[in-house]
Amino acid sequence: MGVVELHMVSDATGATAKRLVQALEAQFPDQEFEDIVHPMVETVDDLRLTVERCKGRPAVIVYTIVKPELREAMHDLCRRAKVHYCDILRQPIESVIRVSGQEAKMTPRARPPLDSNYFRRMAAIEFAVKYDDGVGGGLDAADIILVGVSRTSKTPLSIYLGYLGYKAANVPVVKGIDPPEKLFEIDSTKIVGLTIEADRLAEIRTDRARRLGGNNRKYTELVEIYDELEQAAALHRRIGCPVIEISELSIEETAARIIAIVERRQNAAAPA
Numbered sequence: 445m446g447v448v449e450l451h452m453v454s455d456a457t458g459a460t461a462k463r464l465v466q467a468l469e470a471q472f473p474d475q476e477f478e479d480i481v482h483p484m485v486e487t488v489d490d491l492r493l494t495v496e497r498c499k500g501r502p503a504v505i506v507y508t509i510v511k512p513e514l515r516e517a518m519h520d521l522c523r524r525a526k527v528h529y530c531d532i533l534r535q536p537i538e539s540v541i542r543v544s545g546q547e548a549k550m551t552p553r554a555r556p557p558l559d560s561n562y563f564r565r566m567a568a569i570e571f572a573v574k575y576d577d578g579v580g581g582g583l584d585a586a587d588i589i590l591v592g593v594s595r596t597s598k599t600p601l602s603i604y605l606g607y608l609g610y611k612a613a614n615v616p617v618v619k620g621i622d623p624p625e626k627l628f629e630i631d632s633t634k635i636v637g638l639t640i641e642a643d644r645l646a647e648i649r650t651d652r653a654r655r656l657g658g659n660n661r662k663y664t665e666l667v668e669i670y671d672e673l674e675q676a677a678a679l680h681r682r683i684g685c686p687v688i689e690i691s692e693l694s695i696e697e698t699a700a701r702i703i704a705i706v707e708r709r710q711n712a713a714a715p716a
Contacts, residue, residue: 447476449503453494453518458483460508464532485509488517495521505529561609569606575613576602583626586613588706591627591679592638593617593672595648597690597698601638604699617676619668627683633709636702637680637687642669644691 450469452461458481469477482494491514498505505527509515515531522529541547568587575582576599583589587610590598598614605612615623627635640648646666680687686705690698 451505453482453507571611572602572606582613588612590614596638635685641691
């Protein structure tokens with residue numbers, strides 16, 4: 445089949461629909477998609493224009509419409525036009541209403557409350573920035589510690605883990621520089637090693653050196669990279685920490701594995 449159009453319709457920004465569509469498209473790696481976003485829809489006429497555009501085409505409408513009257517109108521328009529559609533919010537909202545006994549406010553662009561979880565995430569992100577790349581210590585206070593050579597995504601992983609509410613510090617493995625002694629004194633269940641294929645690391649470093657306008661051969665030389673990775677592997681063995689190979693993983697996938705590993709190890713080490 446040719447290109448499939450995915451129309452994301454929302455009476456807000458459409459961010460929720462975008463995230464769903466990204467996850468959906470990942471399941472069809474051989475299919476070409478065209479993403480079209482229709483944010484801030486306010487009238488039935490807005491919906492009708494979208495449905496007419498999709499009519500008779502290889503298209504799916506994915507909508508996150510909060511206002512009941514607009515949601516019902518979209519449902520009816522899609523059915524009459526025989527356009528494939530997916531109402532993302534309907535079933536979750538109805539399920540929560542049934543369980544909680546509370547009516548949903550049904551307010552488009554409603555902001556989540558600034559509760560304790562929000563402030564915990566902000567504090568964790570600040571922690572990741574403060575203790576990035578072994579700066580300033582922070583190993584005792586960290587929930588998770590990442591150990592790996594340069595360009596194994598330690599910094600973005602630390603920030604993303606912070607967004608999820610985990611205080612993450614990271615320690616770089618640098619040839620010729622000893623790691624901090626504290627690394628061998630703290631609870632090892634919160635330490636996770638990161639590694640990567642040598643060819644992939646060389647590619648990343650070469651690209652970075654090119655973008656920075658330099659030609660640091662030592663930074664990109666494959667033989668040097670093998671030495672660094674071997675040093676990192678020796679450090680991981682000395683610590684006794686699990687290691688994740690990140691070459692083909694996204695930040696989200698790696699973070700999920702890190703959290704699962706740390707929580708499983710800490711649960712196993714907890715007294716019965």
